[in-house]
Structures are given as structure tokens and as C-alpha cells.
Amino acid sequence: AQKVTQAQTEISVVEKEDVTLDCVYETRDTTYYLFWYKQPPSGELVFLIRRNSFDEQNEISGRYSWNFQKSTSSFNFTITASQVVDSAVYFCATYPQGGSEKLVFGKGTKLTVNP
Amino acid sequence: ETGVTQTPRHLVMGMTNKKSLKCEQHLGHNAMYWYKQSAKKPLELMFVYNFKEQTENNSVPSRFSPECPNSSHLFLHLHTLQPEDSALYLCASSQEGRWGGTYEQYFGPGTRLTVT
Numbered sequence: 180a181q182k183v184t185q186a187q188t189e190i191s192v193v194e195k196e197d198v199t200l201d202c203v204y205e206t207r208d209t210t211y212y213l214f215w216y217k218q219p220p221s222g223e224l225v226f227l228i229r230r231n232s233f234d235e236q237n238e239i240s241g242r243y244s245w246n247f248q249k250s251t252s253s254f255n256f257t258i259t260a261s262q263v264v265d266s267a268v269y270f271c272a273t274y275p276q277g278g279s280e281k282l283v284f285g286k287g288t289k290l291t292v293n294p
Numbered sequence: 295e296t297g298v299t300q301t302p303r304h305l306v307m308g309m310t311n312k313k314s315l316k317c318e319q320h321l322g323h324n325a326m327y328w329y330k331q332s333a334k335k336p337l338e339l340m341f342v343y344n345f346k347e348q349t350e351n352n353s354v355p356s357r358f359s360p361e362c363p364n365s366s367h368l369f370l371h372l373h374t375l376q377p378e379d380s381a382l383y384l385c386a387s388s389q390e391g392r393w394g395g396t397y398e399q400y401f402g403p404g405t406r407l408t409v410t
Contacts, residue, residue, distance in 0.1 A: 214398060222382055224401035270337070281350070282399055284337040 181206045181273050183285035191291045192261055200256040200288045202271030208232075213247065213254045214272040218287070224270065230254060261292045296320055298402035300385050306408045307375065315370040315405045317385030325390040326368040327399060328360060332381035343368060344390055375409045382406050 182205040192198045204213065215227040228238065230247050238245045242259045258265055268287040275281075298319045307313050319326060328340040342350035343362040357379075359371040368385055386399040 216401075221403060222384075222406070223403040224384065224386075226398045226400060229398045281339060281342075286336040 181208075181211075181275060181281075181283040183271050183273055183283055185269075185271055185285035185288050187288045188286070189289045189291070191293065193293050194263060195260050196292075197257060197259050198261050198290065198292075200258075200269050200271075200290065202254045202256065202285060204252050204254065204271070204273045206252075206273055206275060208275040210275075212274045214274065214282070215245065215254075215256050216270045216272065216284075217267045218270065219267040227256075258290075261290075263292050263294055266290060266292045298385060298387055298400055300383075300402035300405050302405060303403060304406045304408075306410060307372070308410055309375060309377070311375075312371070312373040314372065315383055315385075315407075317368040317370075317402055319366055319368075319385075319387035319400070319402075321387055321389075321400060323387040323389045323400075324365050325388045326362060326365070327386040327388075328368065328370050329384040329386065329401075330381050331384055331404070337384070341370075372407075375407075377409050380407055380409045 184203045186201055190198060211232045213230045216224045217227055218224045228245055235247050235249055244257045246255045254271060256269065268289045270284050270287045272282050272284045301316045305313060325344045327342050330338045330340055339352050340354045341348060341360040357374050361369040361371060370383065382404045384404045385402040388399040
């Protein structure tokens, strides 16, 4: 069975600080996908990134970057120079390739960026 | 309208009421989902419809009844709910292949349900 662990329940930083959100996953599948979603106070989950298990290259998108390490089953998310608008709950999720539609979420990390 | 929309955004209902939640996706996707998000538990998948067929019922009580008349619309019919059913109900859609999909899900804003 799949499992996603986000050990950090809540993180609080001051604007312009860098912050890393941890994600550790467990899966028996050899091919799978990993995701990050953002849930602002409005409630809607916003898709941020999908990563294929074959592709361990790190990815950078503006102030966001993701570090995928298969050896440690981790898919960490870093926000550089955080802003107040980054305040949200962030969810990591995994999805097995090949038949199941189940997207398994972690419990989320609540990030608060203070001005 | 774009993306995934849900109505109503807020709903208060008594335990004996019958109500329905509506979800509509404007993305041309072929799979739709209902999730429950409560303070005590992480996101819980409730139902999955793929090509209008229900492919997943995640041990959801019968007081929740889904309906998917076409690939763009999804309903969740509610009756005789309990106070512990109060939660945020999220709808999502994705583009899936018949032999397994790998596509990200796009979520609606949710319906905040309070059962009194």
C-alpha cells in the first residue's frame, strides 16, 4: 500500500526566508507519480507539480523547487524568498502508474509566512 | 466558467434533510472524484467515476449517494447525515486512460457542509 508522510505539521517563517517542506513516500510500485498541491485558505487545492518516478532531475519553477531522491524516497519542496501569499497548506501525494485511480495524500504541512 | 466548479459553496442541513452537492468540470476530462476533508482526517477519497462508470467506492456510508450523468457533471446526494459528516467536500477531475492514468487532478473550491 502506498503512504505519504509529511512530518512537519506546521511551519512558520518570516517573509523572504527560504523554507523546505518534507515529503517521504512509500510505495511497492516500480513506476509511480508524485505530486505537490497547495491549499490556500479559500479551500481549493491547486496543482503545483507532477514528477515521474523515472525522472530524478530536480525542477525549478520561479521561487519553487523540488528535490526528488529515489534513494531516500523523498520529494521535498523548497520555497525561496517566501512571501505572505505562500501561506497555505501544502500536500504531497503519490499515484501508482497502471490501473488505480487512487491519489494518496499526506496529511499536509501548514505554512505560515509572516510579514 | 473555467476549471472545476462546485455548488453550493456552503451548506447547512439538518440530520433529516436531503440535499445534493453539484460539481461541474469544464476541462474535457473523463474522470471525476469526490473527496472529504475534515479537521481530524487527511483527504479521504470517497468515489471515483471513470468514463461515467463508478470505479471506486471507498467504504462510504450509504447516506452518501453519487451520481454521474455525464463526464462533465457529478453529484453527491446527501440524506440523513450525521454531525460527524460535517466537512469540506471537494470535487476533482482528471484525464485518465482506460488502462490506468497518470494525470494530475484538478480540484474545485469545495462545499463546506455543516450538519446540525
